[in-house]
Amino acid sequence: RRAFPAPCRPLRTGETDRLYGQAVPRLDAPAKVDGSVNFAADIRLPNMVFASIRQGPAGDTELVKLDRAAADKVLGMLAVVTTSQWVAAVANNSWAAERAIDAMRPRFKTPEDVVNSDTIEAALTAAFEGAGARIASAGDLRADFKGAKLVEAEYRAGLALHAALEPMTCTANYADGRLTLWLPTQAPGLARSAAARAAGVSEGSVFIHPTMAGGSFGAKLEHQVASQAALLAVKIGRPVQLTWPRGEDFRHDRYRPAAAGRLSAKLDGKGRVTGWLAKIAAPETGRELANRLLGGDAVVTASLAMPGSGDPSAIAGAIPPYVLPNFAVDHHPADIGVPTGYWRSGAHSYT
Incomplete structure (x- = not known):
């Protein structure tokens, strides 16, 4: 077992020299005020080029056509890189890269099942017809509701964009077998693994510099x-340096899911709530997020394969904060046809 060196200074004890209760300056404030802080788009490297991207719609899609000749007419245009899922224009400045992407007019195979607001609403409604998973309960709601006149209501919330001021962006440099990336990331380890897989190199040769996030x-x-x-x-x-155009940032967001809630409650003679039932139709975003970001982890894969349905994170915030003698919260998983992800407070934003 490796011995750790003794600390250079004795550990602090007691209540002296503590920071709490004091007005101390933020270390990052001066750079933010004077503009010297580096965001991802501020990174500049020798011989660097700029890229813009166009991706196919969500679902089973594939790049089928583009006008390379039109892109070549854009001053500053350097190269085109394609995969089955996206096309990128590379130029000596970011504006030329965006103009070249538009000039190419990329065409993708459209999924057979087109997703729109109507299909999302229909998927939420259909989810209520399936057996929901009871996530939380107390008392005997069935007995309390038996023969009672209930107060009922339905609420719905649509998709929500992250819509950050800074779109998705990353600067990458591959030289001498070493891949270095500068990007705003809340999960640098996951970004490192993903970059290694894409570049076909080992994770040990990938280095991440997390930047400030806009x-x-x-x-x-x-x-x-x-x-x-x-x-x-x-x-x-x-x-x-790759920067997603604003349209790509919106079309390929991992949205806060749409959701629908059906609530039923029973009141006693004094108007007090004695029974409360919340049925919430929403995607299993917690499971989706774990599978998309952590699917390569054996423990996560095994946990996702366990029997049972329902996602506690999809109904977060729906458990009544009040002391109710009888209540239940059910999750009705809904497949709305678009990728979803974590957004601000998660399900608390619609429950």
Whole structure:
């Protein structure tokens, strides 16, 4: 067992020299005020190029057509990189990269089942027809509701965008077998693993420099942009800064899920709630997030394969904060056809 060196200074004890209760300056405040703090888009490397991207719609899609000749007419255009899921334009400035992507007019195979607001609402309604999973309960709600006149209501919430001021962006450099990335990330370990897989290198040769984030709210848990930038750096052979256009940031967000809630309550003669039933139709976002971000982990994979349905995170905040003698909260999993993820307070934002 390795022995740790003795601390240079004795451990602090007692109540003297404590920071709590004192007005102390934030270490990051001066750089934010004078503009010297580095966000991902501020990174500049020698010989660096810029990239913009267009991705296919959610679901089973594939790139089928693009106009490379039109892109070549854009001043500053350097290269085009394609995969089955996306196309990137690389140029000597970011504006040229965005113009080149638009000029190419990429076309993708559209999924057979088109998703829109109507299909999402229908999926939520259909979820109530299935057997819900009881996540929390107390008392005997069935007995309390038997023969009673109930007060009932239904509430719905749509998809919610992260819509951070800073879109997804990452700068990547691949040189001498070493892949280095600069990006705002809330999960640098996951971004590192994803970049290594995309570039075909070992995780030990990938180095992440987390930058300040221009807004995140959970969006920077995702790591598609790290994978894309890593692949571009390997393909181009130069440092590359990839920034998603605002439209891509909206279309390929991992949204706060849409949800619907059906509530039933019983009042006694004095108007007090004696029974409360909340049925919530929403995607199993917690499971989806774990599978997408941690699916390579054996423990996570095993836990996701365990029998049972329902996602406690999908009804977070729905358990009544009041002392009610009888209540139950059921989750009705809904497949709404779009990827969902963590957003600010999670399910608390709709429960």
